[in-house]
Amino acid sequence: MTDTRGRIESISAGNRLEIHLSGRWEVGYAAELEIALAQLSPPVDQPVLIDLSGLDRLDTTGAWLIHRGSEALRSPRRSVTLSGARAEHEQLIARVSGLYQPCEIQPPAGNALIRLVARLGENALTVLDTAASFTAFIGLTTVTLLRSLLHPRRLRFNAITVHMEATGINALPIVSLISFLIGIVMVYQSAFQLTRFGAQIFVIDLLAFSVLRELGVLLTSIVVAGRSGSAFAAEIGSMKLHEEIDAMRALGMDPVEILVLPRILSLMVVLPLLVFTADVMALLGGAIMCWISLDIAPDLFLQRLRSAVDLPTFWIGIVKAPFFAGLIALTGCYEGLQVSGSAESVGQRTTRAVVESIFLVIVADALFSVVFTILGL
Amino acid sequence: MSGPIIRIRGLCNAFGDQIVHQDLDLDVDEGEVLGVVGGSGTGKSVLLRSIIGLNTPAAGHIEVFGQELTGLRGDTRRRLERRWGVLFQDGALFSALTVAQNIEAPLKEHLSLSRSLMDEIAALKITMVGLGPEAGSKFPSELSGGMRKRAGLARALAMDPEIVFLDEPTAGLDPIGAAAFDELIGSLQSQMGLTVFMVTHDLDSLTAICDRIAVLAEKRVLAIGTMADMLQQDHPWIREYFHGPRARAAGVGAGTNGI
Numbered sequence: 001m002t003d004t005r006g007r008i009e010s011i012s013a014g015n016r017l018e019i020h021l022s023g024r025w026e027v028g029y030a031a032e033l034e035i036a037l038a039q040l041s042p043p044v045d046q047p048v049l050i051d052l053s054g055l056d057r058l059d060t061t062g063a064w065l066i067h068r069g070s071e072a073l074r075s076p077r078r079s080v081t082l083s084g085a086r087a088e089h090e091q092l093i094a095r096v097s098g099l100y101q102p103c104e105i106q107p108p109a110g111n112a113l114i115r116l117v118a119r120l121g122e123n124a125l126t127v128l129d130t131a132a133s134f135t136a137f138i139g140l141t142t143v144t145l146l147r148s149l150l151h152p153r154r155l156r157f158n159a160i161t162v163h164m165e166a167t168g169i170n171a172l173p174i175v176s177l178i179s180f181l182i183g184i185v186m187v188y189q190s191a192f193q194l195t196r197f198g199a200q201i202f203v204i205d206l207l208a209f210s211v212l213r214e215l216g217v218l219l220t221s222i223v224v225a226g227r228s229g230s231a232f233a234a235e236i237g238s239m240k241l242h243e244e245i246d247a248m249r250a251l252g253m254d255p256v257e258i259l260v261l262p263r264i265l266s267l268m269v270v271l272p273l274l275v276f277t278a279d280v281m282a283l284l285g286g287a288i289m290c291w292i293s294l295d296i297a298p299d300l301f302l303q304r305l306r307s308a309v310d311l312p313t314f315w316i317g318i319v320k321a322p323f324f325a326g327l328i329a330l331t332g333c334y335e336g337l338q339v340s341g342s343a344e345s346v347g348q349r350t351t352r353a354v355v356e357s358i359f360l361v362i363v364a365d366a367l368f369s370v371v372f373t374i375l376g377l
Numbered sequence: 378m379s380g381p382i383i384r385i386r387g388l389c390n391a392f393g394d395q396i397v398h399q400d401l402d403l404d405v406d407e408g409e410v411l412g413v414v415g416g417s418g419t420g421k422s423v424l425l426r427s428i429i430g431l432n433t434p435a436a437g438h439i440e441v442f443g444q445e446l447t448g449l450r451g452d453t454r455r456r457l458e459r460r461w462g463v464l465f466q467d468g469a470l471f472s473a474l475t476v477a478q479n480i481e482a483p484l485k486e487h488l489s490l491s492r493s494l495m496d497e498i499a500a501l502k503i504t505m506v507g508l509g510p511e512a513g514s515k516f517p518s519e520l521s522g523g524m525r526k527r528a529g530l531a532r533a534l535a536m537d538p539e540i541v542f543l544d545e546p547t548a549g550l551d552p553i554g555a556a557a558f559d560e561l562i563g564s565l566q567s568q569m570g571l572t573v574f575m576v577t578h579d580l581d582s583l584t585a586i587c588d589r590i591a592v593l594a595e596k597r598v599l600a601i602g603t604m605a606d607m608l609q610q611d612h613p614w615i616r617e618y619f620h621g622p623r624a625r626a627a628g629v630g631a632g633t634n635g636i
């Protein structure tokens with residue numbers, strides 16, 4: 001096969017420079033042709049003739065390169081002539097040069113300092129806006145919930161059970177595994193410290209208190225926020241993108257009643273059950289670790305457990321779960337409904353849903369601690 | 378190159394139990410505009426996706442530029458893919474990039490051009506498809522449907538392809554916009570010597586710019602030929618399609634076969 005790539009040859013003929021272009025001037029050779037064209041540097045007053053008769057094929061990129069190259073050579077003291085082009089090549093070059101209008105590639109960025117200040121202000125306003133509209137959303141959901149409770153047929157039990165399966169049953173393996181491992185880690189770490197005081201047996205007190213009161217519910221909530229909060233935001237967000245939410249409104253269906261309520265109610269039912277599982281699994285992990293590393297047999301473990309904690313300790317953990325569930329589901333649905341524009345927005349809102357719901361869960365947990373302390377629990 | 382630019386023999390496609398194509402043969406000649414029509418679910422888009430390699434056929438041979446596509450991997454495949462451009466329905470622009478950056482994306486991927494040359498090529502393609510220079514720095518979400526299609530076409534043309542595949546290019550455009558888009562495709566085709574493979578339902582496009590029409594039905598190419606050939610066909614679906622009320626409204630066959 002003969003070499004068909006685009007080529008440039010320059011020959012001085014008399015007092016002028018002749019540049020012969022040949023081969024295929026196509027986008028595939030554009031990189032090397034661009035460099036070759038830039039290397040042409042005839043004396044300032046030497047006329048240039050560009051001979052196109054050897055051109056084999058020409059595409060728009062090639063035509064643009066020729067136009068660009070000849071314009072770069074042209075100057076008040078130097079004439080540049082194109083000659084010998086086939087009719088269709090001449091047309092293409094003329095068309096390309098006639099059409100070209102420079103354009104911006106990106107929106108102008110502006111001054112960095114001004115942008116910084118503007119962003120600070122924007123973010124401050126966004127926080128206020130979000131707080132206001134999230135509060136309004138909580139109100140709207142509450143009103144819709146009360147209305148649905150007056151007409152129980154409007155509660156969508158099918159949807160609720162579907163979400164219970166997705167957010168509850170499907171989360172069981174991961175929640176169980178994580179809590180089991182946390183139980184093991186808790187015992188392992190505290191055993192190391194407490195053995196130094198000869199107080200190994202208090203490992204069980206430590207484990208039971210921290211898991212039942214705080215760790216079980218907090219860990220489960222964080223896992224569920226990552227699993228289900230994000231799923232709610234992404235599901236509702238992509239429905240919003242595809243105008244499904246608008247379609248519901250247009251058909252006289254209430255998106256809050258159809259999409260938001262079932263998710264919130266199902267999560268509020270399911271999260272306490274998940275927390276219970278997490279408690280059991282963490283204690284199981286702890287018991288196994290006690291047996292292995294501290295030689296505390298399971299019957300001794302149970303005995304100690306019953307004397308260490310009472311039922312209210314267990315309930316304190318469980319009672320927080322529905323509240324956390326409400327926060328997670330509300331945030332996920334709220335962020336989903338805020339999606340607008342592009343697929344990027346779905347991603348941003350999903351991220352925000354997870355971060356915000358974890359944040360809110362931890363804030364709520366702190367408030368609960370204060371309240372329980374006041375109540376003397 | 379002699380012979381057809383795309384050559385399909387014995388193509389079979391199936392999804393589960395549902396057979397979409399069976400022993401489908403099709404030739405596309407260099408430099409022609411081929412319109413592919415067919416009822417919903419006859420696998421027009423699947424055919425297009427099979428040719429450009431987004432769908433692996435169950436059996437059959439697809440040759441593009443005289444090279445067998447099935448089983449082609451790696452560099453050879455990429456070199457071939459550079460020689461065609463695809464306009465998806467609704468543009469399929471990358472939403473995180475501006476229009477100009479969308480056009481530069483394939484250039485950046487395949488070539489090592491200077492920044493300024495790339496910007497100039499992007500600007501050139503933007504005006505070639507009839508967008509104003511102000512469109513370059515806009516994001517896809519800021520564009521109307523018609524502008525998105527034009528931007529998608531500009532990206533398809535970025536690498537100066539020899540074949541362009543268009544998936545329903547005029548769907549969702551108003552009649553004026555659709556006619557302008559037809560004209561744009563026609564003029565680009567004649568200037569750049571493109572081969573155009575176009576899936577369409579638009580009878581106006583079929584009459585205005587298609588050299589030949591292929592009808593997909595009964596899992597194969599039922600008929601292929603010019604508009605005049607189509608009007609002679611006796612198959613009930615083809616008669617219905619080209620002689621129906623919409624076809625009459627579009628002026629198909631006016632003067633040749635008035636019913």
